[in-house]
Amino acid sequence: MPNYQSIIIGKGKPLIFLPAFGFSGKEGLNIADALSNTYECHLLDLPGIGKSEGIKGKVSIHDIAIWLKQYVDQCRFDAITLIGHSMGGAVAMCFASIFSENVEKLVLLDQGHIIIPRFPTKEFGVFGYLLPIISVLERTIGKPFVKLLHKFYIHIENNGTKELFQDELKEFCQRFHVEESDYIREALKEDVVFTQEGLRLYFGYYRLNLPQLLQQITSPCLLIYASYINYDPERATKTKEAVKRLVTKNNVTLLKLDSHHYVHWSGEECLKNMKKFL
Template sequence: MMSTEIMYDYYVEKMGEGDPVIFLPAAGYPGNEGLNIAEYLAEGFETHMVDLPGIGKSMGIQAHQIHSLEMAKWVKEYLDQQKFDKVSVIGHSLGGALALAFAVHFPARVKKLVLLDQGHKPFPRIPRREFGMFAYAVPLLNIAAALFGKPILRLLEPIFSDNDDADSNERVKRFCEIFAIEENKYIRKAHERNIGFSVDMLNLYFGFYRLQMPKLLSQVKVPTYLAYATFKGVDKQEYENTLEHVEKMKRHTQPPITYRPVDSGHYVHWSDPALLPDMKLFLEQQ
């Protein structure tokens, strides 16, 4: 039986000139979450800030279940459409999961990999930080989603949709208070577009939930720069959890991974101004 490859549509904002860099954002944000990175890299690199599949304006991954290979193929097709042979990839959070999957499955297409707070520790089985008390239902819902695919996701969509009607100024203020980050134009820009909820988004979320991130990171063969949030002074429990997992990863993984701690919460690229020149230096190194 002949199989056909799906041609995906991508929503992308581009900045700069030079070697291509793909930026993949966190869940709930458009590709321009990486605007401050793109601006810093503008002399020497052309950054493609891509909306994630089903999140924002990019077409969702059309699969009954999403695994790391489907994520990797989605990134690969963008390179194929742009006729890029090899690129550097930067990914934050959920975007980092797609970037890592791509680097593992298609290492010949990756020059450098930059992971922003992703890969060094597993996503919690009970994700209380993300879903509150509702998190205790996530493992069971994941099983249902794996068994029944999109039909069950359509039933779950109203449960996960938060219907946040707050304007962007209110969202920015709330975000900065929660994550103890000083407000800036890049955070405001990333919050301008309120990302609508979709079944494709939920399908991607559960695909990410099923990934074993440290296992994927241990398989990477390309030069990798991992900037991870220590949560020092932000969350004592998460600080200890992060320290434990980073030390474990360092014992069980060999170069080419460079570990870069950032004493902040999850949004490391908005928290540490010194991170941007360090990232650029890594990308420029031969």
């Protein structure tokens, strides 16, 4: 049984929050505070990213689902509510697609409606053009290659210039068009450890077809997505086109917010609609 790191807030029905890449479960603190009167909120670190033990070997949809199922069984939960943002939303989707009987409701925050770009240059710059090749090498060579890649990543991290935290907070809020808050400050202050298993989780995530996976989910699902209008015109156009192409069933409700990627930090509207759905 893997070791898990979670912060538990509130009392009531079980709810698990899964964060974005690079964050710990503390990313969901504002959600937990908003729901703590009716839910026991478990803010769970992702496997290998933070303090939760990672998944060994190459990562598949089934591996991700089993990892979360073991936590659910460890807590002796029958049916849970899942909330996931970005990569955390993908982890929630993997679980819901396989263990639908254990999911009461699912909330996806800016996740599930868009296919992950083959060349994710927005996130990684020119390095994004190499990602398909790196993904193939990770899948074929395995652990030796991942070990080398992880050493390179750690070297880059350790040799970067670390700005003062207040400057980092300000830059983050400006980049994602959110107002500074204690919740964002607390999430950014967390020192999130990125292991070799976390690297392999990212490659497993990179290979997912999320709109296709969304079609396999049968639980009631609310997908709150960012429009990016007035923030990122190129991404706004791609989002609009992706939503038009999206094939959903009656169990999926789509909600557009005029915001950037961190929809749950963009204002009260996200939390209000989430409460209404739950």
